[in-house]
Amino acid sequence: MAPAPQVTPTSAPAPHPGNYTATPAPSQAFEELQPLYLPEVPAAPFAEAPAAAEAPVAEAPVVEAPATPLYEAPSPQPVYAPPAAEPATHAVEPGPALVENTVAEVVAPVAVEDVYDANAFEVDEEFEATVVLTRGRSTTRWNLVDIDGTRFPLAPSNVLGRKPASGPEGAQYIALSDPERVLSRTHLLLEVENDELWITDLNSTNGTEIFEDENDMRPCEALSRYAVTVDQSLSLGGRSITFDGPGSL
Template identity: 30%
Template sequence: MAVNLQLVPAAAGKRLGAAVIDWLPGVAVLVVTFAIGFAGITRTRSGGFIVYDTSSLVLFGGIGLGLTLAYLFVVLGLEARTGKTPGNLAMGIRSADQDGYAPGAGAVFLRGLITGAGILLALPAAVLVAVFKWFDAALFILGPLLVVGAAWAVLVVVSNRWDKNGGLRGWNDTAAKTLVFDVKAGRDPITTGGIQGPYSFAPLDLPPVQQVLSPVAQANTPQAPAAQSVARFQAPQASAPHAPAPSATMPSQTMPYTSPASFAPPATPAQDAPAGHRVPPQHVDDDVERTQVRPGTGGPAQVAVLRIRLDDGRDFQLDRSVLVGRNPVGQAGEQHAQLLAVDDPGRSISKTHLHLLTDGAGIWVTDRQSTNGSAVTTPDGLRTPLVPGVPTFVTPGSSVHFGDRTFYLGQA
């Protein structure tokens, strides 16, 4: 991987260093707030019973939990969109999905859930301590659980050391289908093209995507430039009575290479041509007065109507410009685009995920820098990821995958 793709899996030590940096703020807040809360618990006797006043524990413990959750959500969102966390930045590593794009919220949450599973077991125990007022034994109950949870978290983070595939994935990476790369020793796939390059590093046999020129909405198809040179032939009618009357001007044309013998007419020597005059060669169409109309084609050509069918069965006819997403919004110059909102309870689709531009025989599909990426499967079953921001031409009969959803392109 490092030789061919300039991609270096992050070592276990760097993973652990990044995790410790990410955990420290949350752990510090919890330790301080719960310490203050426990210190503020008062005990009084009333009617032969011991009464504990836990208002300080509830207050400061709630503040600590709230601040920690807010911090975790910020870090989760940052990593989901960019592969960065404070620890990743400090250690020079990045997390990504198996195609090299940002990992996404679902994958990051699953990785964190597996890593912190041991710590989460201490939460029910803390609730039991508070409910049954086992404060005297709280340290003996919660202490071992926290130690076991911390040991489990460290073990998961460094578990890539036992990965036989070059230390590529830890246990949490395998479950969430993520990868972690050392961007100081190698390149950062998220910012240098993901699966595009130099070539796929994903554990899938995928072909490279061929980039195309970006079409401009509502722009006319470029026409061939006017011919720069014109061959003029003039032959006196009296001097060449048998030669066909040539066209006054003959613009130069560019044609695909074909063997001259396959289409050139047989050479016919010019008769009665005066010396010093050049007679143009005959063309196979010179003796035809007009183009023959093929039977059954007298009417104008029918323009195919492009339609897409979503995986939930809904069918739509496409306008010239279409935006697809959870709640698509047009950019500058796209106020009149057709907006196609797609339900996505799992939030795998970005707000504005795709831009479609109809172009006669197919559509240009552009991924609008989505979080979870897009791909196209051609009628022959070949699946190709889309490069964010690069339009790709898609023909009818193909399927376009965006997030966890898919639509099929057809003609009416």
């Protein structure tokens, strides 16, 4: 670092003789000094920023209402109360009872050649005589012989009973007279196959028996099939029937 320069003090010059004004001492001059006032400068007004221009607002067009209304509401009509019913002064006879409408069941006409007795299914009572309720589609060479000697040609499938109502499709229904009421409604199935006669007890109440003579009786089990020859007879709960057919005398 370089050494700092040395300052040599100098003495003030001697005053020159002559007229001069004495300079007051510093302390005196400081006392005689008056405060210095700076003139007031008026503040410059601030310029206000111009207001932002407002965007024009589009006004909706004013639609004037029509001078007259499009329609006029109807004026309210007065409501009249119905006259009060006069009290009955005499007894009123009851009218006919309402009858519900019913649909009559349509029953197909019954052909004469198919049914001997068209009313056989309408009453639940024993027939006074044996009748064929529904004929089979064809007949065989076998005949059922009733106790009064009447013969009834047998179809390939036949249902016997007091009033048979169910059996194989196409079966012939034969209602046997039953004054003692020993038969079941659907008692026996008779079938003819290759000129042979077969029977099946349809779970009847009093059962079925095969007779060759008075001393030879064979009971049939329900729903079991048995062959019957022309010289044999049947007992349906005690009600007898016989047959004639191939091999009859």
